[in-house]
Amino acid sequence: MxxxxxxxxxxxxxxxxxxxxxxxxxxxxxxxxxxxxxxxxxxxxxxxxxxxxxxxxxxxxxxxxxxxxxxxxxxxxxxxxxxxxxxxxxxxxxxxxxxxxxxxxxxxxxxxxxxxxxxxxxxxxxxxxxxxxxxxxxxxxxxxxxxxxxxxxxxxxxxxxxxxxxxxxxxxxxxxxxxxxxxxxxxxxxxxxxxxxxxxxxxxxxxxxxxxxxxxxxxxxxxxxxxxxxxxxxxxxxxxxxxxxxxxxxxxxxxxxxxxxxxxxxxxxxxGVGAGMEPLPDVQHPTAFGFVEVKGEDTSPVEALLGQLGFTFRGRHRTKPVRLWSAGDAYVVCNEQHARDSAPSLAALGFDVTDPRAGERRAEALAAPTRFRQAYAGEQELPTFAAPDGTEIMLSAATGSGREPGWVDEFEGGSPPPGSTILGVDHVNLVQPWQHYDEAALFYESVLALHAQPAQEVAGPAGLVLSRVMRTADGAVRLALNLLPAGLAAGAGLPQHVAFATSDVRAAVEHGRRHGLRVLDVPDNYYEDLTARFDLDPDFVTSLRSLDLLYDRDADGEFLHCYTRTIGDVFFELVERRQAYDGFGAPNAPVRLAAQTVVA
Amino acid sequence: MxxxxxxxxxxxxxxxxxxxxxxxxxxxxxxxxxxxxxxxxxxxxxxxxxxxxxxxxxxxxxxxxxxxxxxxxxxxxxxxxxxxxxxxxxxxxxxxxxxxxxxxxxxxxxxxxxxxxxxxxxxxxxxxxxxxxxxxxxxxxxxxxxxxxxxxxxxxxxxxxxxxxxxxxxxxxxxxxxxxxxxxxxxxxxxxxxxxxxxxxxxxxxxxxxxxxxxxxxxxxxxxxxxxxxxxxxxxxxxxxxxxxxxxxxxxxxxxxxxxxxxxxxxxxxxGVGAGMEPLPDVQHPTAFGFVEVKGEDTSPVEALLGQLGFTFRGRHRTKPVRLWSAGDAYVVCNEQHARDSAPSLAALGFDVTDPRAGERRAEALAAPTRFRQAYAGEQELPTFAAPDGTEIMLSAATGSGREPGWVDEFEGGSPPPGSTILGVDHVNLVQPWQHYDEAALFYESVLALHAQPAQEVAGPAGLVLSRVMRTADGAVRLALNLLPAGLAAGAGLPQHVAFATSDVRAAVEHGRRHGLRVLDVPDNYYEDLTARFDLDPDFVTSLRSLDLLYDRDADGEFLHCYTRTIGDVFFELVERRQAYDGFGAPNAPVRLAAQTVVA
CATH class of the missing domain: 3.20.20.150 (Divalent-metal-dependent TIM barrel enzymes)
Known part of the structure; x- marks a missing residue:
């Protein structure tokens, strides 16, 4: 061509x-x-x-x-x-x-x-x-x-x-x-x-x-x-x-x-149209987030928070200053190498695919910049390349349900986690610089076959945030890309976050509270408005309020969720999807943005 | 109300x-x-x-x-x-x-x-x-x-x-x-x-x-x-x-x-509608730019350039480190006070009005921030307030045609300038930070009764520049406000400039060249395109090209102009309006922006 x-x-x-x-x-x-x-x-x-x-x-x-x-x-x-x-x-x-x-x-x-x-x-x-x-x-x-x-x-x-x-x-x-x-x-x-x-x-x-x-x-x-x-x-x-x-x-x-x-x-x-059209190496459809990596000079506050959320410490890496936590199918790697003076932030996303090497060949054919990693997953050498915003994308081999990824063996320490209300990673939310927002859509579409949903606007106290979800058709991988208001782009960014799917968010928060978890405060005004909007049972609203849980509902189902406090540039969310709810609680995003500003 | x-x-x-x-x-x-x-x-x-x-x-x-x-x-x-x-x-x-x-x-x-x-x-x-x-x-x-x-x-x-x-x-x-x-x-x-x-x-x-x-x-x-x-x-x-x-x-x-x-x-x-509506102090319609002020730790390169343009040094201020240059009705004040480490830039605009004190009262009623100036115009104490972008606006008493403003007497030195092809200030071009662009329109509209023309876009090598002219109906005062591309706003700004009206721009440039003036290079490609666009006499185009003059024409008349090199954050333009041409040579703005980038 x-x-x-x-x-x-x-x-x-x-x-x-x-x-x-x-x-x-x-x-x-x-x-x-x-x-x-x-x-x-x-x-x-x-x-x-x-x-x-x-x-x-x-x-x-x-x-x-x-x-x-x-x-x-x-x-x-x-x-x-x-x-x-x-x-x-x-x-x-x-x-x-x-x-x-x-x-x-x-x-x-x-x-x-x-x-x-x-x-x-x-x-x-x-x-x-x-x-x-x-x-x-x-x-x-x-x-x-x-x-x-x-x-x-x-x-x-x-x-x-x-x-x-x-x-x-x-x-x-x-x-x-x-x-x-x-x-x-x-x-x-x-x-x-x-x-x-x-x-x-x-x-x-x-x-x-x-x-x-x-x-x-x-x-x-x-x-x-x-x-x-x-x-x-x-x-x-x-x-x-x-x-x-x-x-x-x-x-x-x-x-x-x-x-x-x-x-x-x-x-x-x-x-089959046109002369001499060359196909790309087959796309590897991601089946799940394999892991997320938080990087920072000192990740211990993040690890403490993971512990409160019900994660289990799975050990240190054999050779690197890298530590693994897991809960259900959610794996969080805390990485302190080459992170001097940097606050904890989301640095890498692992995607499970059938054939990581084929995925790497496709990424190379699409000119995704490859990254050499002295990876904690040393023996496996997970293919790594950079997304437009610099986030590192790593491809790992999908394992059957219930089996742990092979690279977990490289971490020496704890045992497999006990039963947890946390099921896995529901979605990841990345902040995109304005000049890479459209490029990111093409990147995730062409390299990983994630498709863009229509963009939504969310009002925050410092400006409108434009949010677009890239996802697999089955929802196994959902990645929200948020475009910052120009006024913020120059200064401090918005933090990024990982949302963990739970089978019972109330149980998860109650468990967390017993271990010192404090989730983001939700104003009482929110619950009054919620009651007016949805005609909910007062006892149910009282239980939401007592745990600072947010709520959304649409024709497909219900959504309960809450946010942790922010550490460095990263925070976590716990979500519970009921019935076929497929959104992200967008009506509640302004509540989060306002609450995070109060904390800051 | x-x-x-x-x-x-x-x-x-x-x-x-x-x-x-x-x-x-x-x-x-x-x-x-x-x-x-x-x-x-x-x-x-x-x-x-x-x-x-x-x-x-x-x-x-x-x-x-x-x-x-x-x-x-x-x-x-x-x-x-x-x-x-x-x-x-x-x-x-x-x-x-x-x-x-x-x-x-x-x-x-x-x-x-x-x-x-x-x-x-x-x-x-x-x-x-x-x-x-x-x-x-x-x-x-x-x-x-x-x-x-x-x-x-x-x-x-x-x-x-x-x-x-x-x-x-x-x-x-x-x-x-x-x-x-x-x-x-x-x-x-x-x-x-x-x-x-x-x-x-x-x-x-x-x-x-x-x-x-x-x-x-x-x-x-x-x-x-x-x-x-x-x-x-x-x-x-x-x-x-x-x-x-x-x-x-x-x-x-x-x-x-x-x-x-x-x-x-x-x-x-x-x-006369509504109850209890309070009028503002009468608006003072500016009749001309009284002066422009360039401020910087060392304004001597600007003064050398003014000399090449045909300006006359009118002397130092009695008490302040401030120097005056003039040509025709154009006055440029070069101010070195409180300017340590700052490159020359446009710092203040003087407007001639009938009653400066009444203008000040109106500005105060409109909450324009007043500025105290240990003014070079000491005895006259020109009312001073700040535009949204921080540019200082000073009001001076209009004098009859051919008479010099009273404050000129405060400068000790040179004699009134000899006949010059420079007539006065044609327009001033200010770069506006994105967050003050609309506020600036309201400011100049309400305080000085300058009316906004429709905005125009100009393509530059680093992005689109949005430009809106605020002016008096008679064109005596024309102020162009340029909105920077977001990509530039974070880094170095675009320089600002003052355009001087001339009766004969070719004579002015020829005079300048004899005194060492070098105007901004215009590419040959421009003149080829100009010839194709306007079917101009080849000798005329040759004369434009030999002097690096830009040209525009519309139904009302013709426009010849050129730009100086940039010193610090300021440069100058010479313009000649023929017949009733009332624009600013907008089709030529990309040529200027590209040429300025090459120089930088």
Missing amino acids: RTSIATVCLSGALDRKLHAAADAGFDGVEIFEPDLVVSQHSPEEIAALADRLGLALDLYQPFRDAEGVDDASFGDVVRRARAKFALMNRMGIDTMLVCSNVATATRDSDDVSARQLAALGDVAGEHGIRLAYEALAWGRFVDDYRHAWRIVERADHPQVGVCLDSFHILSRGHDPAGIEQIPGDKIFFLQLADAPVLTMDVLSWSRHHRLFPGEGGFDLPAFLGHVLRAGYEGPISLEVFNDTFRQTDPERTALQARRSLRWLEDHAAAA | RTSIATVCLSGALDRKLHAAADAGFDGVEIFEPDLVVSQHSPEEIAALADRLGLALDLYQPFRDAEGVDDASFGDVVRRARAKFALMNRMGIDTMLVCSNVATATRDSDDVSARQLAALGDVAGEHGIRLAYEALAWGRFVDDYRHAWRIVERADHPQVGVCLDSFHILSRGHDPAGIEQIPGDKIFFLQLADAPVLTMDVLSWSRHHRLFPGEGGFDLPAFLGHVLRAGYEGPISLEVFNDTFRQTDPERTALQARRSLRWLEDHAAAA
Whole structure:
């Protein structure tokens, strides 16, 4: 699969963008005109740099206000185009993107547009250039790819074809299946962009909120399938206008972009469409959190808390300053190595998969940065790589229910835990820096096949927290990604947490209290409101209140939960799911955020 | 005018919100239920605190899903309401906001809604409580205030009236003039919010982007006029959901909120509506920038640059380490006092007004923080106060054309400048921290009657810069406020600049070059593109290119300009406006941003 990326996707100066695209493994770039205009490098220098880096210059874009104009104005269009064709010849670019007219169109006539495109095609032909005509979603008279194709068909000119852009098509809800009616050799270019599902004017949506495939809400694999089935053989290119990418390192963004296309290629290979599509190593669906690791110079307060929660100390590692606690299927590793001056925090997540080595190969193919660990799981050498926020992801072999993981043997000490109300890890909640939020979605989707749920907003005393859950379909692994308010991002972060599933949260808290556990205080006002909202039995509410338990209910079932105090940057949650409740008690999150602020 | 503010406008815990509202001078607050639910303080404690602070509890809000429901469900509505009425009684709150139903409405019938509101009114009456029914802009069946009023009229119950919210009315484009048809004593509550003009789903717009009056695009003075003419005599309250306010200090936000109502009251007083509306001291319309001040430990590189630009050194201040340069009507003060270790930056702006003392009184009435200056303008003691970003604003007496300001006499040295191509200050460009961007608009609008132009976005190599011009109608004072990309906000800021108007920018640059001036390099690619865009005479483009001048043209005229290199955090621009060109060369801003990045 030939891959390309528009320079507008990346921040920085044009030469740096080219380096970033080449380093990430792209085959070509689209030259976004404004990037060239502000560059101190001449067109010849840019072309020579691209050549040295092995990057094709696949497209020059955009050329605006080209068709649908009065005859009197068309002369100026041709004059402008000639200047750009000459420039493209100097750079060796043979395809120009021509947008449907937004600003200067006065003639709502397919005939006029077709005639003017054909006339431009004649001039382009003199320069050996092809015109890829694209329907912008906000075009004045042409805003639908099917309409653009009708005009191109009518123009009937060898130099005139269409450019398809997934955003312009899917944002309008147009059916992409019609793409298969267009002859593949008349699709001159393909641009892909994903986007979150938003209800806003399509121009702002397009200019600020596009995402790379796999990060948003569009079905890009299906879209690409239509284009490939139409017979398109050109490059698969990304054109993503995004406020965040404009502000982050182009090198990192380019890698993220390349990952999105690698993931898409895998889908095409699986669907058997397109030539030479290479599948990724099979995805390893995680069956559970294998363990979580808390790292810090002194993890003893965390260990004391685990003890109160009913965890059993399982011993020290044979060779490393690492200690293991477990309860049910929940394993918490407390790691003090290389953690000088650092407060306890969530540093690594272990996922149980069928074949950890195959999972590692897939992660490598998706350019996840591998991490060398002098791992406490020494003999097993669990494959380790880094998530976008730096959290280390480790893959361990899934064991049958009731059997302990092999690496547990490396810890010398305690015996297997006695019966516990704690069943395992219910979910993990990670705070994401703003610049890695979308990248994280693509990472967990492509590497571990965790699917993003719609994002939710939670009001905290210091701002709104945006929360998105990535999960397996069966709920065996649930990972909530929280985006911090900008005001907090600069200062101290929000703590992260691990939620443990219990069979009986009241018993768990009562047990904990006998061992000194103090859970987060819940205000009385909460219980009054709860009573009003749900019409609950007063005795039940009294029992919740006496244990500082939070409660939620929906059509599927009930949810009882509570939070520990925070140690360093980490805290724990105990949850009890009743019936088929599948949420996270989101209505209670503001209570937690407020209570944590009071404590702090 | 009695003023109130919803607690949701402010960040932090509920008790801190109350303190902030009281400190800012509000008469009351609306209790936003979720703020109470998460508070560790009991309802009685909150009521007692409000009482001690002299704050009325004007409203309890919101009560949702109240009407338009099936008869079977209505019983539960009454049960919920009774619990809240009892709570309100404990807090001494006598008015509840009842939203039009979004989630649970199944009966699209005015008769059903009116009957259910009347039944709720009966229960409310038992508790001495009034219900203020509000049409949410996204209500299921009721989304228009006129519709809500028809239902209230039909309910015909003494405890049932309407709540009017400017956002819900103006966001939908509904004509607020109809408010005057509602009897004033049936308007139970008034909530005001401004908002930027956005095209997005109204729910997201409402939840994230509301602003205080004077900060957005709604005509709140006119809106308030309608409500007051209807005979409304209750508090004027603010309900502003805004992502930024949620993240910033509640004390500061409360002052900003109170300023917005003070400005609004002034409009009501001028319009002669409402009882007891107090006018502000008359606004002093600035007639020009009196001067700009650059402050730094060593301003000599700035002074060298001013010399190259054709400025004349006018001498040292009699008593302070402050030096004056001038050209035409442009005065630049270079101030080295109390500036140890600080790089040169724009520290103060002087505005010429008719009556500086009256301007100061208005600023004080609007709670602008006054600054004591051991001013270089010693004898004159120019009134000084701080803009939201900390820039000091000084007011000086306007002098007739051709006459020098009186304070110039305090500088001992050079003679008046000879004829210069520099005419004066064309505009000043200030970088605003994200949390003060909207506050700045209100500040310059209310204190100095500068009006905001629509915001524009400019692409820079490190992100999008949002730019909004505040100006006098005649263009005598133009102040551009630039909002930094979040990625930059944490690190080094963008430099700020002063643009000087010239009668002949080419002559000015040629003069400068003879004195060592080097303006910012403009890439050749820019001139090629310029030629293609505008079909300019090649000789003219050659002359622009030889001087690194940028060019813009619109229907009103032409604009030629260039930028100096940056010293510390400040640089200068030379501009020449031809015919009636009234813009700022926005298409060229990316060229500048890219060139400045290359230099850095």
